Amino acid sequence: xxxxxxxxxxxxDPILGLIDAYRSDSNPHKVDLGVGVYKxxxxxxxxxxxxxxxxxHLLESETTKSYIGGHGDPLFTQHLARLVFGADSSLLNAxxxxxxxxxxxxxxxxxxxxxxHRCLPGRSIWLSDPTWPIHETLFAAxxxxxxxxxxxxxxxxxxxxxxxxxxxxxxxxxxxxxxxCCHNPSGFDxxxxxxxxxxxxxxxxxxxxxxxxxxxxxxxxxxxDAWAVRLFAAELPDVLVTSSCSKNFGLYRERTGALxxxxxxxxxxxxxxxxxxxxxxNLWSTPPAHGAAVVAQILADDSLQRLWQxxxxxxxxRIAELRQGLLTALQPYGxxxxxxxxxxxxxxxxxxxxxxxxxxxxxDEHSIYMVxxxxxxxxxxxxxxxxxxxxxxxxVSG
Numbered sequence: 196x197x198x199x200x201x202x203x204x205x206x207x208d209p210i211l212g213l214i215d216a217y218r219s220d221s222n223p224h225k226v227d228l229g230v231g232v233y234k235x236x237x238x239x240x241x242x243x244x245x246x247x248x249x250x251x252h253l254l255e256s257e258t259t260k261s262y263i264g265g266h267g268d269p270l271f272t273q274h275l276a277r278l279v280f281g282a283d284s285s286l287l288n289a290x291x292x293x294x295x296x297x298x299x300x301x302x303x304x305x306x307x308x309x310x311x312h313r314c315l316p317g318r319s320i321w322l323s324d325p326t327w328p329i330h331e332t333l334f335a336a337x338x339x340x341x342x343x344x345x346x347x348x349x350x351x352x353x354x355x356x357x358x359x360x361x362x363x364x365x366x367x368x369x370x371x372x373x374x375x376c377c378h379n380p381s382g383f384d385x386x387x388x389x390x391x392x393x394x395x396x397x398x399x400x401x402x403x404x405x406x407x408x409x410x411x412x413x414x415x416x417x418x419x420d421a422w423a424v425r426l427f428a429a430e431l432p433d434v435l436v437t438s439s440c441s442k443n444f445g446l447y448r449e450r451t452g453a454l455x456x457x458x459x460x461x462x463x464x465x466x467x468x469x470x471x472x473x474x475x476x477n478l479w480s481t482p483p484a485h486g487a488a489v490v491a492q493i494l495a496d497d498s499l500q501r502l503w504q505x506x507x508x509x510x511x512x513r514i515a516e517l518r519q520g521l522l523t524a525l526q527p528y529g530x531x532x533x534x535x536x537x538x539x540x541x542x543x544x545x546x547x548x549x550x551x552x553x554x555x556x557x558x559d560e561h562s563i564y565m566v567x568x569x570x571x572x573x574x575x576x577x578x579x580x581x582x583x584x585x586x587x588x589x590x591v592s593g
Contacts, residue, residue: 267296
């Protein structure tokens with residue numbers, strides 16, 4: 196009798212499943228707007244020049260493949276913490292904040308979930324509706340009760356008043372997950388005034404903010420995008436931040452990220468980090484080294500850091516131009532106003548407002564692939580296909 200006889204089959208990940216469908220499509224005009232990776236005008240996900248230079252240096256200078264420790268590469272965590280909290284962060288200077296390296300931003304989220312479950316038992320985590328689907332399953336797998344607050348309604352608009360009202364009803368002490376910028380999947384972000392209102396509620400309800408910061412540099416720039424993170428860290432005693440180097444360094448497959456913590460005192464930070472190291476030991480023992488070494492090399496070298504900053508800015512500007520380019524391409528069909536929100540959203544993703552049936556028609560009739568919710572990866576577009584994309588959207592929207 197087979198030991199695996201009772202093992203059931205589960206559906207594959209819907210986003211990753213688009214990769215196979217797209218690859219097997221023979222249509223020369225096919226467009227992949229599903230998987231969240233940046234693409235250049237040629238449709239490739241390039242390795243940044245700064246990364247290539249750093250890798251060459253590591254190839255020549257690296258002397259060991261030994262483990263890098265439970266908290267990861269110290270140079271990486273030091274420089275990433277300053278990228279997130281600021282080069283002159285008083286929190287870092289007072290040893291009240293630090294970073295633990297993780298396998299990507301997803302690993303950082305799982306580490307945060309496990310920490311909350313183990314060290315802050317009984318607390319629910321509140322997610323925006325909608326949010327990144329992995330948020331739902333990841334925190335549930337960590338043993339947390341997952342609940343939601345409204346963020347974007349069915350008519351595809353940010354509902355801040357409803358969001359704020361819901362936050363005011365969250366039980367004291369619960370955890371609230373916030374997207375620092377480039378909200379995934381909607382692309383709708385809060386403005387500074389709204390962030391301050393959220394901060395006031397978080398403080399009043401004594402909520403613990405967990406800020407997902409996966410797209411630093413892709414909204415308004417590296418420093419501007421960190422504004423909300425730094426505001427919360429400066430105004431509150433305790434904050435958790437998950438950071439990813441997948442997008443802004445293009446290190447998708449290297450799985451490079453970190454969980455950053457700011458605490459009321461330096462002594463309490465030591466306690467928290469001791470727990471994180473113990474939890475990580477049972478998750479992945481020590482994190483992968485290569486991507487972290489690349490990031491550390493770039494951030495520690497002034498000339499490399501300037502080159503990297505220029506590359507991030509170029510990616511940010513190209514995504515913004517593609518948003519406006521699509522709106523321009525939609526104008527002849529009288530759809531620019533209907534889809535004006537695409538130009539207002541920020542980052543890689545857009546809640547287009549297309550429904551599942553329209554998304555299916557785009558795939559079946561035009562070989563345009565996006566998630567069934569209508570979420571499109573704007574960074575997957577290219578200027579040569581904008582007219583084709585606009586024409587297809589017009590046909591399925593009629």
